[in-house]
Amino acid sequence: MKGIKSKEISGKKSFRKHDLKWWRNKIARCAVYFVLICVGFVYLEPIFEIIAKTFMSTEDIIDPSVNWVPKSLSLNNLKVASTVMKAGPTLRNTILWSGGMALAQTLVSAMTGYAFSRYDFKFKGFWFVMIILAFIIPTPVTMIPRLMMFVTVQEATALQLIGTAIPQVSMAVLGQGVYSTVLILIFYTAFNMIPRVLDEAAQIDGASSLKIFWFIVVKMSATTILVVFLFSFVWNWNETYITGTLLRGNIELLPSKLNMFNSEFSSLVSAQGGAFRLNKAYKMAATLISISPLLLLYVFVQKQFIQGIENTGITGE
Amino acid sequence: MAEKAVKNTVKEKPTRSGRTKSYEKRQNRLGYAFMAPWIAGFMLFTLFPFGATIVLSFCNVSTNVTGYNISFAGLENYYTAFFRNTEFVPALGSFLGMVIPYTFVILVVSFVMAYLLNKIQLGKGLMRTIYFLPVIIMSGPVMSQILDKADETVQAAQGLYNGYEGVLILNMIRSYSPRIAIFMEGIFDQLTMILWFTGIPIVLFVSGLQRINISLYEAAKIDMANEWQILWKITIPMIKPTALVAVIFTIAQLGTYDTSAIYSLIKTATNNTNGGFGFAATYSWIYCIVVLIVIGLAVLLFRDRPPKRRDIW
Numbered sequence: 001m002k003g004i005k006s007k008e009i010s011g012k013k014s015f016r017k018h019d020l021k022w023w024r025n026k027i028a029r030c031a032v033y034f035v036l037i038c039v040g041f042v043y044l045e046p047i048f049e050i051i052a053k054t055f056m057s058t059e060d061i062i063d064p065s066v067n068w069v070p071k072s073l074s075l076n077n078l079k080v081a082s083t084v085m086k087a088g089p090t091l092r093n094t095i096l097w098s099g100g101m102a103l104a105q106t107l108v109s110a111m112t113g114y115a116f117s118r119y120d121f122k123f124k125g126f127w128f129v130m131i132i133l134a135f136i137i138p139t140p141v142t143m144i145p146r147l148m149m150f151v152t153v154q155e156a157t158a159l160q161l162i163g164t165a166i167p168q169v170s171m172a173v174l175g176q177g178v179y180s181t182v183l184i185l186i187f188y189t190a191f192n193m194i195p196r197v198l199d200e201a202a203q204i205d206g207a208s209s210l211k212i213f214w215f216i217v218v219k220m221s222a223t224t225i226l227v228v229f230l231f232s233f234v235w236n237w238n239e240t241y242i243t244g245t246l247l248r249g250n251i252e253l254l255p256s257k258l259n260m261f262n263s264e265f266s267s268l269v270s271a272q273g274g275a276f277r278l279n280k281a282y283k284m285a286a287t288l289i290s291i292s293p294l295l296l297l298y299v300f301v302q303k304q305f306i307q308g309i310e311n312t313g314i315t316g317e
Numbered sequence: 318m319a320e321k322a323v324k325n326t327v328k329e330k331p332t333r334s335g336r337t338k339s340y341e342k343r344q345n346r347l348g349y350a351f352m353a354p355w356i357a358g359f360m361l362f363t364l365f366p367f368g369a370t371i372v373l374s375f376c377n378v379s380t381n382v383t384g385y386n387i388s389f390a391g392l393e394n395y396y397t398a399f400f401r402n403t404e405f406v407p408a409l410g411s412f413l414g415m416v417i418p419y420t421f422v423i424l425v426v427s428f429v430m431a432y433l434l435n436k437i438q439l440g441k442g443l444m445r446t447i448y449f450l451p452v453i454i455m456s457g458p459v460m461s462q463i464l465d466k467a468d469e470t471v472q473a474a475q476g477l478y479n480g481y482e483g484v485l486i487l488n489m490i491r492s493y494s495p496r497i498a499i500f501m502e503g504i505f506d507q508l509t510m511i512l513w514f515t516g517i518p519i520v521l522f523v524s525g526l527q528r529i530n531i532s533l534y535e536a537a538k539i540d541m542a543n544e545w546q547i548l549w550k551i552t553i554p555m556i557k558p559t560a561l562v563a564v565i566f567t568i569a570q571l572g573t574y575d576t577s578a579i580y581s582l583i584k585t586a587t588n589n590t591n592g593g594f595g596f597a598a599t600y601s602w603i604y605c606i607v608v609l610i611v612i613g614l615a616v617l618l619f620r621d622r623p624p625k626r627r628d629i630w
Contacts, residue, residue: 032433033440039430040447043512046463047450112355120341121348127356134363136565138572138608140583140601144373144594145366147587148385174358184355209347238456241580245587258458287462291454298453302446305453309517310524 050291053284054078061281081285084265085257091293094237094254097165102232104172106225109180109232113187114213118199135181143245146171150246163250168242178235178242183228189311190224191217227308230301234294254290261286370605373598385594394599405600408578409607416571416611419511422504423567424560427515431522432552449520451513464510514570518563525559526552561619568612579604 048068053061057074060066081087115121116128146167154161161167171177175184194217202212218225240255249256257264261283298305349356377390398405430448434441491498504511529552537547579600586597 029437032436036430036433036437036444039512040444042509043447043451046509046513047454050463108354108358111351115348115351119344119348119351121345121352124348127352130359130364131355134359135569136609136612137363137367138601138605140580140597141370141605142363142366144587144597144601145369146362148369148378148594149366152385171358171362173354174362175355176358176362180355209350213351234453238454238459240457245584255456255458258462261462283462287459291459294454295450298450302449303442306445306449306520309449309452309520 047295050284050288053281054288056281058279058281061279077281077285078289081261081282081289084261084268084282085254085286085289086252087289090252090254090257091289093251095293097251097253098233098236100165101168101172101177101236102229104169105175105177105180105183105232105236106229108173108175109183109228110187110218110225111213112175112184113191114217116184116188117191118196118217131181131184134176135179139241143242147245162246163248165247165251167246172236177232178239179231183232186228186231186308186311187221187224190221194220223304224308224311226301227304230297230305231308234297237294258286258290370598370602373595374602376595376598378594378598390595394595395603397596398599398603404578404582408582409603412579412604413607413611416568416608418500418504419514419571420564420567420611420615422511423514423518424564426512427518427563428522428556428560430515431519431526432548434519434523435526445520445523449516452516455513460510460513514567517566517570521559521563521566522556525556529555557619561616564615564619565612568608568615572608 052068052070054077055073055075056066056070057072057076060070060072060074063071112131116124147162150161150167153159168177198216198220199212202216207215238255240259243253244256244259247253247256249260265282373387374394375390375392377388377393379386434444437444487498487501490501533551533555534547537551542550583597583600583604586593586600
């Protein structure tokens with residue numbers, strides 16, 4: 001308003017004012033970028049450190065003048081770490097494990113999300129609260145009776161349960177996997193966006209609800225399914241508490257191997273009679289091995305990941 | 318729209334009550350059919366264990382050849398947890414001392430970051446990608462490897478360990494109250510880790526900010542409100558529901574941050590086969606109450622009061 005008025009009165013004055021405002025905007029924007037980039041660096045610093053230390057030789061680690069950039073690239077740390085962690089088979093196990101769990105979780109959360117999005121069943125509100133509650137209750141609270149249940153069943157049926165994948169797979173299949181609630185909420189929002197007219201049209205044509213679920217809702221939400229699968233994959237990958245309690249390291253997975261890296265390293269080295277000492281570089285190499293598949297995944301599908309979480313936020317409100 | 322129309326037509330025909338009933342019945346049946354696996358799992362793996370933990374916390378559990386030997390012990394476990402065990406109360410205290418300031422800092426930082434992100438155009442996606450990255454790779458073992466201070470002893474010998482000695486403001490605070498200074502040093506020490514928890518809240522806040530109606534800002538500007546007033550009178554009240562979601566996410570994530578002292582206590586108690594389960598149940602039950610209280614406080618703090626919201630619309 002003011003700008004237009006003064007422009008009409010005298011061109012020169014308005015030009016200067018505009019100029020000042022423009023500069024102020026520019027400086028403000030630069031400040032915003034400065035803050036954002038600085039904080040961004042703090043976020044990435046541990047990852048930079050992991051990568052830098054991984055490729056350092058032993059001399060560089062000891063040398064206090066070397067901080068970020070190694071003087072010479074060495075793959076030795078990676079080699080040692082991957083031998084200790086048995087990287088090949090462990091990686092395969094972890095991918096199969098997380099993938100299997102993610103598949104089960106995706107299916108059951110899609111069904112639950114569909115029920116919430118399409119049907120008006122009794123006590124819907126109550127079940128919705130229960131879904132949120134399942135997220136809020138800390139895991140250790142339910143872990144002890146779960147463990148006791150599985151041990152009891154194992155003793156009653158003489159079927160080996162503890163130390164196998166069965167307990168966690170059954171939990172995932174029945175919708176009690178890692179952060180199941182978030183996955184359900186992602187599906188719920190996504191399904192709500194699919195027009196119901198399509199369901200109705202299919203219904204008039206005589207499709208059963210299972211057919212509607214499969215041929216309309218599931219087929220139309222390929223992206224959502226991918227997002228949920230990936231989230232579930234990542235969270236199952238990173239989960240160590242439940243896995244540690246129920247699986248007990250019987251299937252070798254990368255994060256649990258990383259957890260035991262220090263002790264396994266020393267036992268392996270002493271068995272070989274070597275003179276290695278555990279240093280930060282080996283640990284960082286081991287960490288890099290266990291996160292690199294996830295980093296690789298993130299590079300390709302980061303947009304979907306972020307959108308997935310955005311969708312839960314909308315539901316939460 | 319379409320769905321509403323259908324509902325209306327169904328409800329507007331009270332004469333065909335039989336038909337409405339069957340529609341409702343079908344909705345009910347199909348809804349539960351799709352919910353069935355989740356409900357079964359919830360009953361079996363969450364609700365029943367939850368109740369069982371409460372019962373077990375009053376019991377002595379010992380393992381024998383045939384299974385578990387459970388005997389009622391009254392408040393024995395609670396007494397032990399609070400008065401005999403020297404580790405539990407400090408662990409609980411340190412957990413609270415972590416959760417409350419962490420949640421506060423995470424919330425503030427992520428709101429500020431989201432607010433700034435919302436102001437820029439170029440590179441917004443890239444920055445968001447960077448901030449979200451930790452969510453993907455964060456896990457207990459990775460955190461403990463990064464936080465491992467084993468090689469800091471070398472630096473301590475070189476006198477680099479306490480890096481805050483020379484910071485003027487912190488020294489001023491320290492001379493005023495050492496406790497606050499230590500608290501702030503703790504936050505700075507853990508800043509990266511705290512920031513790593515802001516991934517999800519930032520994304521939630523950014524999408525929340527984008528969904529605030531622009532006309533509200535325009536109206537405020539016409540009424541001569543400046544940026545600061547707009548922030549406090551429009552943005553923050555409008556973002557409150559998002560903040561609640563973010564807080565719940567944060568507390569749940571901090572709860573699963575299994576390097577905390579409580580987790581290791583529960584783990585040790587669980588591994589102790591000679592009567593450890595009872596203690597573990599007590600510990601985890603107390604822990605659960607604490608977490609639920611913290612979340613409840615957050616809900617009270619951030620809940621949206623409905624009449625106020627109506628006023629805005």
